[in-house]
Amino acid sequence: MEKYDIAVIGGGPGGYVAGIKAAQSGKKVCLIEKENLGGVCLNQGCIPTKTMIKSVEVLNSIKKCGDFGVIGVETVGAGIDMIKLQQRKSKVVKQLTGGVGALLKANGVKVFKGSASFIDKQTLQINENQITADNIIIATGSTPAQLPAAVSGGEYCPCHAPCTTRDVCTTIITSEEALELAEIPKTMVIIGGGVIGIEFAYIYANLGTKVTVVEMMDRILPMVDEEITSQVTKMLQKHGIDIFTEAKVTNIAGTEVYFEHGGTKKKVDGSKVLVSVGRVPNTEGLNLETLGLKMNRKAIETDGSLRTSIPGIYAIGDVNGVSMLAHTASMEGIVAVENILGNHHTIDYDKIPSCIYVHPEIAAVGLTETQAREKYEDIKVGKFPLAANGKATVEGSAEGLIKVIIDAKYNEILGVHIYGIHATDMISESVLAMSLEATAEDIPWAVHPHPTVAEIIPEAFHAALGKAIHSL
Numbered sequence: 001m002e003k004y005d006i007a008v009i010g011g012g013p014g015g016y017v018a019g020i021k022a023a024q025s026g027k028k029v030c031l032i033e034k035e036n037l038g039g040v041c042l043n044q045g046c047i048p049t050k051t052m053i054k055s056v057e058v059l060n061s062i063k064k065c066g067d068f069g070v071i072g073v074e075t076v077g078a079g080i081d082m083i084k085l086q087q088r089k090s091k092v093v094k095q096l097t098g099g100v101g102a103l104l105k106a107n108g109v110k111v112f113k114g115s116a117s118f119i120d121k122q123t124l125q126i127n128e129n130q131i132t133a134d135n136i137i138i139a140t141g142s143t144p145a146q147l148p149a150a151v152s153g154g155e156y157c158p159c160h161a162p163c164t165t166r167d168v169c170t171t172i173i174t175s176e177e178a179l180e181l182a183e184i185p186k187t188m189v190i191i192g193g194g195v196i197g198i199e200f201a202y203i204y205a206n207l208g209t210k211v212t213v214v215e216m217m218d219r220i221l222p223m224v225d226e227e228i229t230s231q232v233t234k235m236l237q238k239h240g241i242d243i244f245t246e247a248k249v250t251n252i253a254g255t256e257v258y259f260e261h262g263g264t265k266k267k268v269d270g271s272k273v274l275v276s277v278g279r280v281p282n283t284e285g286l287n288l289e290t291l292g293l294k295m296n297r298k299a300i301e302t303d304g305s306l307r308t309s310i311p312g313i314y315a316i317g318d319v320n321g322v323s324m325l326a327h328t329a330s331m332e333g334i335v336a337v338e339n340i341l342g343n344h345h346t347i348d349y350d351k352i353p354s355c356i357y358v359h360p361e362i363a364a365v366g367l368t369e370t371q372a373r374e375k376y377e378d379i380k381v382g383k384f385p386l387a388a389n390g391k392a393t394v395e396g397s398a399e400g401l402i403k404v405i406i407d408a409k410y411n412e413i414l415g416v417h418i419y420g421i422h423a424t425d426m427i428s429e430s431v432l433a434m435s436l437e438a439t440a441e442d443i444p445w446a447v448h449p450h451p452t453v454a455e456i457i458p459e460a461f462h463a464a465l466g467k468a469i470h471s472l
Contacts, residue, residue, distance in 0.1 A: 004030045006340060007124060007133035009116045009286070012039020014317030014329030015139030016100050016109075021337040023107040030110040030133070032126055037104070037111075038097040039141050040318075041326040044176045047096055049199055051089040052179070053357050055080060056206040060359070067396060080207050082182055089179070117287040121310050135312045135340045138300060139333065140286065142279035142318035144174035147191055147249060171255050172273045175200065181272070185209050189257045189270030191249050193220030195356050197276035198236070202358040205239045212242040212268045214259050219245055223354065225368040225403060225417045232362065232419065235399070242268075281319045296321060304346035306336040314340070328352050353431050355424040360386070360400045363427035366415030366434060369405055378408035382440075382464025384456045386420040388471050391451040397421045404430075404440070404460040411440040411465070422453045429457060440464055 006022045008015045011033030019031040036043050062078050104111055114127040123132050175196050184207045190197045193215030205211045213220065213236075220236075220243060221229050233243060247261040258267045281299040294301045294309035299321025306314045314336040317329030331347055338345040356362040372379045382404045392398040400420035406413055416430035433443060444458040444465075462468050 002030075002129075002131045004028050004110075004131060004133040006030075006135045006137065006337070007032065007116075007131060008137045008139055009124070010039065010139035010141060010317070010319075011037040011100070011104075011111070012139060012141050012317060012329060013041045013326040014141075014333040015039065015137070016104060016333075017330040018137050018139060018316060018333030018337050019109045020103060020107045021334050022340070023109045025337065025341055027340075029108070030112060030131060031104060032112045032114060032116040032124070034113070034115040036097055037100040038093075039139075039326075041329075042097050042100070043093060044179060046326050047093055048089050048179045049175075049203070050357055051092050052085065052203050053199070053359075055085050055088070056203055057359060060206065064396065080184070082184055082207075086180070086182065115285055117285055118290050119287075121291055121313060135314065137333070137336055138283075138286070138308075138313065138315040138319055139317045139329065140282045140319045142324060143282050144176065144275070145278045145280045147252070147275045147277055171271060172252060172275060174275055178204075178272075178274050185270075185272040187270045188212070188272045188274060189214065189268050190274045190276055191257065192276035192278070193217070193243070193245070194223075194276065194278065195221065195354075197274070198232075199357055200274060200276065201236060201241050202239065205236070205241050210240065212270065213244065214247045214249055214257065214268070215243070215245045216248055217245060221356065221362075224356070224362060224364065225415075226370060227403065228362060228364075228401075228417055228419045231400065232358065235358070235360075279318060279324055281321050283319060305339045305344070306332050306347070307339065323349055323352055325352065325354065348435070351431060351434050353427045355427065357424065360397060360420045361423035362417075362419050363423040364415065364417040365427055365431050366413065367405060368415060368417070369403070372405045372414045376407055376414065379414065380406050380408050380411075380440075380464045380466075382406070382460045382462070382468075384459040384463060384468075384471055386453070386456065388459075389451075389453055389456050391453045391455070392421060394451065395421060395453075402456045402460045404457075404464050406440045406461075406464050413438065413440060413443075416457075416460075418456075420453065420456070426454050426457065429454070 005027040006029045008019045008031045011031055019029050022029045063075055065073050112126045116124045116126050119125055178200050187210045188204050190201050190213045193213050201211045201213050219229050244261050247259045249259045251258040255269050256267050300315035300319055302308055302315050302320045306316050308315050316332035316336050318324045335345045335347050353365040384402050386392040386400045387398045403417045405415040413434050440461045443461040448455045448458055459470055
């Protein structure tokens, strides 16, 4: 029986980063992955969705080329070839997952292909093999949640990507199947207006699908600052997307989705029904009941150091249910390994950025304005519109704004919210500033190059301090 210092279950952005970090620290490490390296992020999430969004952006740029003085380009009838889109997406995914494998090999991490289950707190069964490890990191990710509503005339798609029988599957799909469609559906009903649902709504609406979003909450993207949500809603509606909020789905019958809205019963038909109501931590097959791990509903409970209730066992990424984001998982992997090495590290979940890849993009870190007003006695808010930024105007995409929220007493940065082009790239500056406990006065003293969209950041802080320069 082989013995390791650290065993990692799961090869996603949390698991493979933890494995590499541990190996670089001189530990004997193995990683167990039952499917493809890279996890949901590389195979059924972040990377494939952004690949599809890039195709959409290229299509929209072609349609607008005349606005930039480009002539001689035939744009009438411009559209997307889904087969070629899928081929490019597969190529991108294959390249990146192959890179993960190369990194693990180069760092001396032993990779087992198969499913792992616990025999005891230091012993794992992997197919017909058994291994032992002084420390075990669980990084098994999550799976799409199913809708708690009656379904008749069909069932959830029984296939798992990649699938060659997609056209004969039932109409009810999850995000995994939505990434594999070989044809553009004429209509799609998306149940759930969270990040995943809205990104797919944006993708398919721009591909030519008539999209309807049904959301139970009083607004889509409930985790986003309300002012930005309002603008995003209007943008999506301009793309022809129908949005019903405060709507409760009661039944799905074949292609028809029935829901209650505004005191009345309604239905909408979709040739595809995408259920996007969140994700569930994936612990199936791990035999956790043998260990008696403390759980938080379906998630494995952890402390700030990623330790579980059993010494030597850690849980990172979606499986602990704290912050289901790829970059959170990667940082948790590093934090877990550091603690195994005897260094005391924790992760500050209040400074985890979130990104939504519609156009314009959405990115945020920290508290929304509503949350800040509830927590602090007095706050100051600074805003700057993209329409007043030279680079955004040059690029022909000057929609949106930046909003910064600071504590009125100490000028502590409480939250930064960007709705505009390059938002997901620019938010890192604010994450770093908050991590280093910079104040609102510090940001404008950092010279930002001109012309760049990033100039909106110091402008917003000038505004929050009551000294706006390029806005009224």
